[in-house]
Amino acid sequence: GCKNDNESASSNQLVNVSYDPTRELYKNYNELFAKHWKEQTGQDVTITQSHGGSGAQARSVIEGNDADVVTLALEYDVTAIENAGLINKGWQNKFPHDSAPYTSTIVFLVRKGNPKNIRDWNDLIQPGVGIITPNPKTSGGARWNYLAAWAYANEKYQSNEDQMKDYMKKLFANVLVLDSGARGATTTFVENGQGDVLLAWENEAYLSLKEHPDEFEIVSPSISILAQPSVAVVDKIAEERGTSKLASEYLNYLYSPEAQKVAAENFYRPTDENILKQYADKFDLNIKLANINDPLFGGWNKVHETHFKDGGIFDQIYQKN
């Protein structure tokens, strides 16, 4: 093939700092992309993956983990890297769909046969229902759980904030264990048999189902939230390392039909409508999905200010009284 003189050897090395649990997803995608890149440029590419809690991963990049691209659970976490001056402003618009190549949503995982007959958010605040969710303060995924519930409450109580808060209070009063991460919550629910319902990312719910097909079922609530894991090129680092082009292409290619299929196979909802339709049997397409940019939320920054900041609504729920 032809050799590009401008690119040094290191430019074929890519570091993707991602979150849990996207290991399988990117393992598959990286193979796909390597093939694609080879076809395109004739070069081999080595991609190093990094996985961890979304927030902790963002921090590691800020503190010195040299990531060319980040593929995190929350826009908020990517913004934090932006604020540290490593990602250029406007990264959300660099790639389609707010730079979220695949999405997910929040569903309920209940025990086989749904003994507590949990169908929708309202069933969760019944007395005697035990809920397992990670802590929105420490887990990115848990924030989606929380926001989905908030979207439901908004619908149900017609934006009456007092009633909404009351609903949230009742909901979290039923929470038995607030694990620090999504996986911890899943273990608590699945392995340790705690609670009646686990609030989980759709993809994680499917993973659990895959491991224990006979023990659980997934319940889709009437309304949920569109969880958009964001991707971005860490411009400053990519430039330093001369991988900007590769990094861009790496993320861009996520939107290709092949990559979208890989996402779907790994239980992420493809953003490509056509591919999504192909997997209609897999994903419940009837859930009404709120969006983080809806006026109700007004984007991550506002959400953080209102809900998750110290003293925000989430803290008020747990106000000691």
Add this chain to the structure above:
Amino acid sequence: MYIELKNINKSFGTYKASDDVSFALPAGSLSAFLGPSGSGKTTILRILAGLETPDSGDIIIDGQRVNDITPAKRGIGFVFQNYALFRYMTVFDNIAFGMKIKKISADRIKKRVGELTELIGLKGLENRYPAQLSGGQKQRVAFARAIAPEPKVLLLDEPFAAIDAKIRKELRQWLKDTIKKLNITSIFVTHDQDEASEVADEILIINKGRVEQSGSPLAVYKKPVTPFVAQFIGENSLINNYDKLKGFYRQEGFSTAVIRPEFISIFKENEQYQNSYTAEPGVVKTVTFRGSHLEIVVILHGIELKAVWPTDRELLIPQEKVGVLVKKMYLIDGGNIREIENEALIADNSVII
């Protein structure tokens, strides 16, 4: 007899630490176990106290067989070699310990501890910790602690071993006087014969787990009954060719002679003396000052003999020619001992009379 041991045996593994030990001690007596290191002194004491169980034999205290009775019930006080004071207790608490266990009232404990600190001369130091005491003071606290519960028998394992030479001497006398005053039947262990002689009414010479001889210090000194005792007690010269000395003849079976310094008389060359006829000419080899007297080594027929010389007489000097008279000796061999007098001297004296 107050304390009796009958045919006590005790082995550690294959090592026989007590070998058919029997003895009896009267009430109120103060006895010493004297013997070389490893001879089994501590073992006997520990068996008496109930800290070791004998393999066989009877332990009788005040007419009662106590083999199966715990130490505290035997009425025994034990003073350990390194005191074994409780490091985290004050002098008061150390002394009071045994009484507290007996649930004696606080008032009476206080009174008795007061008396005891008075007795041991440590009044006012009740609140000190053992580390704040000198060796001699520790020793006395250990003593007070042992006698506080008013035991009938007091056992002391090398009570003076860890103390300064000078203080040791003071303490010996103090201990002897105090024990006599309290009138407790007591046994102490030592490997220092001066100590045993000075303190004890009766000494038991222990060797290889056996009691070799017992009796008053002077009696044991003057009349050893086993070869071991003859050699062990006193500052002896041991010689083989004893028949070279005038007045002594080789006796069948006895290969070695033990000669005490005081068995030897030394005369200055120009001195007028009795028995000069029997004395032989020798040469002074060394003169050593030994506290209150001089120790002289003289050579006689090539044999080195230790003798004493008082500090207030005219000094002897090395190489000086002197007259040497060996008055008697012990002959030993295997298990036998025989005391023999200088025959020439007997003859000599009989002539004069």
Add this chain to the structure above:
Amino acid sequence: MYIELKNINKSFGTYKASDDVSFALPAGSLSAFLGPSGSGKTTILRILAGLETPDSGDIIIDGQRVNDITPAKRGIGFVFQNYALFRYMTVFDNIAFGMKIKKISADRIKKRVGELTELIGLKGLENRYPAQLSGGQKQRVAFARAIAPEPKVLLLDEPFAAIDAKIRKELRQWLKDTIKKLNITSIFVTHDQDEASEVADEILIINKGRVEQSGSPLAVYKKPVTPFVAQFIGENSLINNYDKLKGFYRQEGFSTAVIRPEFISIFKENEQYQNSYTAEPGVVKTVTFRGSHLEIVVILHGIELKAVWPTDRELLIPQEKVGVLVKKMYLIDGGNIREIENEALIADNSVII
């Protein structure tokens, strides 16, 4: 002089461990530091060896000031109190260590270690580890190790402290003979006066960081120059009301008298004796057998006095009436000492002559 210390001072914190220490010892001499525990003996030895640095003063060995010379270069052999043998080395390696450091050839080392083990009587035990030796054997290995590199000065810190009474006595003589044979200038530390007297040519009495007196053992014994020495040396009786004794009068400023046992003569009641006129009647309080002699405590005008009595004379018994003659005494007070004779005795004797 071979070893000289000049005005050495050393403090630990506020505690003055060496207080203006000066002395000089000739080549080839064998000296002893004698003093109570904590008096600063070890400190002086360690300063000499270079193990401590003095605050001020000069250390001179063989005419050379060695203050700033490293210990290893001072040519000093040191025998530590607890031997400090290298536990993980055999006897051979322990003795050879200093020579190996000096890069002496293996052959010569082997030869010298051979000689030394011969000298210390441990031939054949070269491959033992220190743990497999008895106390006395360890002591001798420590000695051999110290002299192996042929030091010019040998320092021994309480060489006998951790050894059995019986073995200690043997070892003393051995050490003395060996050092004399090797002719190394040596100093050893002890707090046992018998030991110092027996082994050393010269003793230095140390008290509170100061050298109180130095001289031959007999000289120090016979003529103490400070009150401390008078009390410290010998088996003394200390009395205050010395003017009650016949022939002695209270002297201005001297409140205490020190009387040695050999200053006292004791006479049986029915005995014929010289000076009987001057002797006073006393009563025997206790009789203690002390190895080769008896120690007698007599009471005279209510004063207890210690005296000696030979074992070969007719025994004294407690309560026996005896004649007591005090021939002389030391009077001490503060920093002064005075030797006084019994005036009655002087008069008495002068009469007879």
Add this chain to the structure above:
Amino acid sequence: MSRIKSNSIIPGFNLSMGITIFYISFIILLPLISIAVVTSGITWQGFLDTVLDSRIMAGYKVSFFCSFIAAAVNCLFGTMLAWVLVRYEFPGKGIIDGLIELPFAIPTAVAGISLASLYSPTGFIGQIFDPFGIKIAYSQIGITIALIFVTIPFVVRTVEPVLKNMDPVFEEAAYTLGASRFMIFRQIILPELVPSLLLGGGLAFARAIGEYGSVIFIAGNMPYKSEIVPLLIMVKLQQFNYAEATSIAIIMLLFSFLIMFAINSLQVYQQRIVQGGTK
């Protein structure tokens, strides 16, 4: 400049002291400075607000309480284990002895997950207690259990050598004075063990307060009830709030030092009793 010099004849003072100080500075002190550097980015008021926040205070309470109980339990069982290992011979002793350091080698998260599965109400042990309404996992009991697990080696391994080297003569002395076994233990042996118990217990306590990985899986992490301080630090970090995180860290460090200092002081006091006066 203070004079750092040794009068000792033993060589190597400068070299060894130099290396020690350099190493300690580089590995311990230099990084520690960062805490101060980062925290200086917050006002004094902000610092106080952060560290005195009611949720954080609740966290201290949980952390200290559970760590204290864990350390206490380990003092009790650690002493017992040490005793059994030193004084008795019995089959399986080697296994017990060999397992003591296991908690060091197992990653804390693995330990936490295993313990959570054992002690959850459906778990092997949890189900025994569940009928009695006792919830072990997801409560402070669970936190305590995890902390006990990770700090087991400390007390056992500090007490063990002391017991091993203890002269039996003290016990014999008490025995001849008529003391019962229990009294001998309480009045003679225990005081001898106190310094090592303090040290082991203190180290266990300090370690427990800082423990994160093994606790969060079994804690339940309910605000005000079972949230530990390290988790709260993580919460702050999750919000990229470094200064507040290090503020809390400083408080924890101070507490750790206080504990160490207290232990040291107590030990000095003990030493004084044993060694007599200050020298």
Add this chain to the structure above:
Amino acid sequence: MGKKSPVKYFLIALSSIFVFVMLIMPLAVILSEAFKNGFSAYANVLSDSFTLHALQLTLFATFAAVVCNTVFGLFAAWALTRFHYKRSKILTTIIDIPFAISPVIAGLIFSLTFGRIGWAQPILNYFHLKIVFAVTGIVLVTIFVTLPFIARTVMPVLHARGTEEEEAAALMGAGGFTIFRKITFPHIKWALLYGIILCTARAMGEFGAVSVISGHLRGKTDTLPLLVEILYNDFKMADAFAVSTILVLLALVLLILKNIVEYKWHSAKE
């Protein structure tokens, strides 16, 4: 004195129960989870290249930490026990700090010192050094976390023994290295080995501090404990526990070694 008694059996029983509940049962959980999917699944996990790399990195970091801390521990023990140094108490306390510090904070302080936002960054940049989020950082925090072990096991032995043997050797003119090698080392070798083993156990198992500083780069900066967490978070419970068993196995090997060492140490003391 103490004959066989109910107390003895009670204490042994109680201790056994404690050890069974607190140590053996968690171990059993780990093993049973690891083999949940059968032995071949287990073997697959262990032969995975990332697992092998993580094992390699763990062993490397452990080795580096043990070597550094051994060297340091010996010098520190020498400095703090062979000489009367006024401030030795303070130094000893500082050496203890890593015991008292939360591992998470331990990791954080390194990140905040040597990381992109750390105050030492300009210096490191100048020299083109990368410490955190690289193997160096992992080694550094591992050193930090295990720093006290060796110094603190060796120090009491040296302390208890006094300095006379060293003085004796120095008097004969032996140099520092000779004294250490010939005189000191034989005394401390078992204690040293014991400290090394403790240090190794802890270094292998360290998670919190390393996690903060690793960056979790697969195949580069993942240690075994980190790999365990990633597998776990990836809904691969059995794989996670399978990897844990490597650590357990290493630990058991170490513990057996430790028992041998201790046995020898104590028989050497006799």
